[in-house]
Amino acid sequence: MSDTRKPRRREQILQALAIMLEEDSGKRITTAALARQVGVSEAALYRHFPSKARMFEGLIDFIEESVFARITRILEDIPDAQSRCGTILALLLGFAEKNPGLARVLGGDVLTGETARLRQRVHQLFERLEMQLKQVLREAELREGRRTSIPASAAANLLIAQAEGRISQYVRSDFKRLPTEYWDDQWALLSSQLLREAVQSA
Numbered sequence: 001m002s003d004t005r006k007p008r009r010r011e012q013i014l015q016a017l018a019i020m021l022e023e024d025s026g027k028r029i030t031t032a033a034l035a036r037q038v039g040v041s042e043a044a045l046y047r048h049f050p051s052k053a054r055m056f057e058g059l060i061d062f063i064e065e066s067v068f069a070r071i072t073r074i075l076e077d078i079p080d081a082q083s084r085c086g087t088i089l090a091l092l093l094g095f096a097e098k099n100p101g102l103a104r105v106l107g108g109d110v111l112t113g114e115t116a117r118l119r120q121r122v123h124q125l126f127e128r129l130e131m132q133l134k135q136v137l138r139e140a141e142l143r144e145g146r147r148t149s150i151p152a153s154a155a156a157n158l159l160i161a162q163a164e165g166r167i168s169q170y171v172r173s174d175f176k177r178l179p180t181e182y183w184d185d186q187w188a189l190l191s192s193q194l195l196r197e198a199v200q201s202a
Contacts, residue, residue: 009044009048016038017056022100029052057121059105060121063105063106071088071091074091082140085137085191086187086191093179094179096167096170097178126164133160137156145197145198148194
């Protein structure tokens, strides 16, 4: 019985933390306030998470699992590199837009003053996304006979920087400037310059 209740309480705590990150934008969240939000004592929080850092790690785990599970499906369902990249970026922006509290975690501002390990985790998440985009772009030459207009590593970095910038704008605007605003037009411009036919050597 306790085994089935424990994951649900962990989920409740993480959901409450995400809601507080959205509603109390710019404020530092204390475990006392979080315990009030969940409706339990601080001691009860610590039975599920040994520290606030572990709670933030739980949110980062959720982001990683959600985003990369969907990326796996994108790679299975979409054959061409340009569409893959566009869909991956749209997924990331849409995820941030629908989850403002988690967008603050991705933006990193909420982790200021927390353990450096958390900021490193977010950094690694974006590095992993960038590596995935680079792999898709490199495979384009083998699969489609197309190559990036600039080196694949530079192109992947440009794409992920666009997504990071839009998420940062969203957080900075207190969630008023949506990350998907103008994205269709911007992606049309970016994608038109992204790939070209590979020149065949004689």
